[in-house]
Amino acid sequence: VSGPLVVVGGDAAGLSAASEARRRDPSRPVVVLERSAHVSYSACGLPYWLGGVVPRREDLVAVPAEELRLRRGIDLRTGCEALWVDPAARRVGTAAGEVAYDALVIATGARPVPPPVPGLDTPGVHQLRSMDSAIALDAALRDRPGGRVLLVGSGPVGLEMAHNLCRRGFDVHLVEAAERLVPGFPADLAARVAAALGEGCVTARTRLALAGLAPEGEGVAVTLRPREGADLAEVYDLVVLGTGVAPRVELAAGAGCALGAGGAVRVDRRGRTTVPGVWAAGDCATSWHRVSGREVWMPTATVATRAGRVAARDACRVGGRAPALLPGVLGSWVTEAFGLGFGATGLDLPAAHEAGFAAEAITRTGRDRSGYMPGVEEVTVRLVHDGPTGRLLGWQAVGGCDVSSRLHALAIAVAAGMSVDDLAGVDLAYAPPLSALRDPLELAAAAVIGDAA
Numbered sequence: 326v327s328g329p330l331v332v333v334g335g336d337a338a339g340l341s342a343a344s345e346a347r348r349r350d351p352s353r354p355v356v357v358l359e360r361s362a363h364v365s366y367s368a369c370g371l372p373y374w375l376g377g378v379v380p381r382r383e384d385l386v387a388v389p390a391e392e393l394r395l396r397r398g399i400d401l402r403t404g405c406e407a408l409w410v411d412p413a414a415r416r417v418g419t420a421a422g423e424v425a426y427d428a429l430v431i432a433t434g435a436r437p438v439p440p441p442v443p444g445l446d447t448p449g450v451h452q453l454r455s456m457d458s459a460i461a462l463d464a465a466l467r468d469r470p471g472g473r474v475l476l477v478g479s480g481p482v483g484l485e486m487a488h489n490l491c492r493r494g495f496d497v498h499l500v501e502a503a504e505r506l507v508p509g510f511p512a513d514l515a516a517r518v519a520a521a522l523g524e525g526c527v528t529a530r531t532r533l534a535l536a537g538l539a540p541e542g543e544g545v546a547v548t549l550r551p552r553e554g555a556d557l558a559e560v561y562d563l564v565v566l567g568t569g570v571a572p573r574v575e576l577a578a579g580a581g582c583a584l585g586a587g588g589a590v591r592v593d594r595r596g597r598t599t600v601p602g603v604w605a606a607g608d609c610a611t612s613w614h615r616v617s618g619r620e621v622w623m624p625t626a627t628v629a630t631r632a633g634r635v636a637a638r639d640a641c642r643v644g645g646r647a648p649a650l651l652p653g654v655l656g657s658w659v660t661e662a663f664g665l666g667f668g669a670t671g672l673d674l675p676a677a678h679e680a681g682f683a684a685e686a687i688t689r690t691g692r693d694r695s696g697y698m699p700g701v702e703e704v705t706v707r708l709v710h711d712g713p714t715g716r717l718l719g720w721q722a723v724g725g726c727d728v729s730s731r732l733h734a735l736a737i738a739v740a741a742g743m744s745v746d747d748l749a750g751v752d753l754a755y756a757p758p759l760s761a762l763r764d765p766l767e768l769a770a771a772a773v774i775g776d777a778a
């Protein structure tokens with residue numbers, strides 16, 4: 326019997342690591358320390374539970390705690406925070422005593438980063454990150470049915486929340502400090518997102534930063550600062566902050582692990598930190614970008630679960646056909662709000678330039694199926710490629726259709742190192758109700774090589 330594998334963090338990365346270890350190396354004891362009462366739930370599904378699309382929050386639980394304990398044989402300890410790590414003695418400290426490890430996987434996730442304004446502790450001000458924070462927000466929403474809610478920040482989660490709070494009948498307002506909604510998304514594509522929000526029930530304003538919060542009767546007094554002109558004073562029933570996240574690294578840093586991109590725990594392609602016997606995975610750890618080759622911080626669920634499995638295989642020294650090395654990330658993401666899907670994969674134009682490519686971009690709008698078919702939707706794609714070689718570097722897409730399957734295809738093309746010429750020549754399938762004779766992906770690639778209609 327090998328020594329225990331101890332995992333800190335009981336969500337996507339941590340439980341992927343723990344379950345993989347039990348599957349691959351059943352003789353090895355696995356202990357999971359999770360400080361909250363909730364494990365193995367989909368944080369990604371929280372906005373949909375809050376919007377009533379997912380009726381019960383238990384539906385978000387992938388594997389119930391009892392199954393993890395009884396069927397998978399994981400020694401799962403909830404309400405148990407890891408306070409320190411002594412890598413020389415191979416021990417983790419908790420309030421209930423010390424836990425010895427042979428191998429340690431740190432999967433402590435990320436924390437929300439509020440804007441630097443006074444009054445963050447005002448009652449009625451919420452952040453959405455964990456099941457506990459979602460339960461608190463749900464209780465506040467129940468207290469104020471149909472109330473005025475201010476969302477601060479227009480990243481993918483902010484926009485998902487906007488849609489879901491509309492579904493629940495709230496009067497939803499959104500402010501974004503940047504020039505436009507979905508910061509980082511190309512202007513022409515972001516404009517379609519803004520239009521969809523306007524057609525929904527959301528009042529969205531850009532170039533408007535949160536400057537202060539304070540109690541006001543039963544609600545929250547909000548100070549908003551425009552780029553020009555005087556501050557605005559407004560009152561809301563609730564405020565939800567969605568202004569970004571940062572890796573939670575205190576435990577790993579305290580153990581002496583080096584930090585890298587985004588302030589996350591630096592790991593190699595096996596998930597090993599710089600401290601022997603300690604691995605890190607998920608939102609607390611770095612990744613490397615498949616296209617730029619650079620170290621990046623990419624806090625997404627897909628990256629977290631894969632990283633957890635790879636770290637566990639390495640920590641348990643078990644192999645098989647499953648990859649021993651992290652394959653690198655593309656930064657792929659996708660979401661949907663008010664019937665519009667949008668997302669990206671690979672490098673956008675500024676990131677491609679930054680990475681040293683002589684990159685160019687082209688935007689094309691086409692249809693998702695034949696124009697005469699009911700339900701036809703427009704899809705706009707922006708293709709980023711290396712000018713001299715034609716290599717595909719990245720894509721952004723927006724459309725009132727199944728954008729994610731297009732982004733999957735594009736991610737595969739980028740990962741495979743395909744060129745625009747390759748893509749323009751791929752034999753795609755066509756049937757009027759399902760696809761267009763020339764898909765927008767093909768149209769964009771064809772336009773680059775001068776084979777456009």
Ligand SMILES: Cc1cc2nc3c(=O)[nH]c(=O)nc-3n(C[C@H](O)[C@H](O)[C@H](O)COP(=O)(O)OP(=O)(O)OC[C@H]3O[C@@H](n4cnc5c(N)ncnc54)[C@H](O)[C@@H]3O)c2cc1C
Pocket residue numbers: 333334335336337338339358359360361363367368369370371372405406407408432433434435453454455482573576606607608609624625626627629
């Ligand atoms: C609202 C929302 C929507 C999202 N939507 C998407 C999406 O659509 N697609 C996508 O890919 N990603 C999405 N994400 C991101 C995704 O949820 C995260 O990337 C993923 O949860 C990361 O998993 P993790 O295990 O690394 O971290 P976490 O899920 O944050 O888990 C870390 C765990 O560690 C515990 N912990 C921390 N410190 C300690 C300690 N010292 N001792 C014990 N326990 C500790 C925490 O309590 C927590 O349970 C979303 C996130 C949120 C919040």
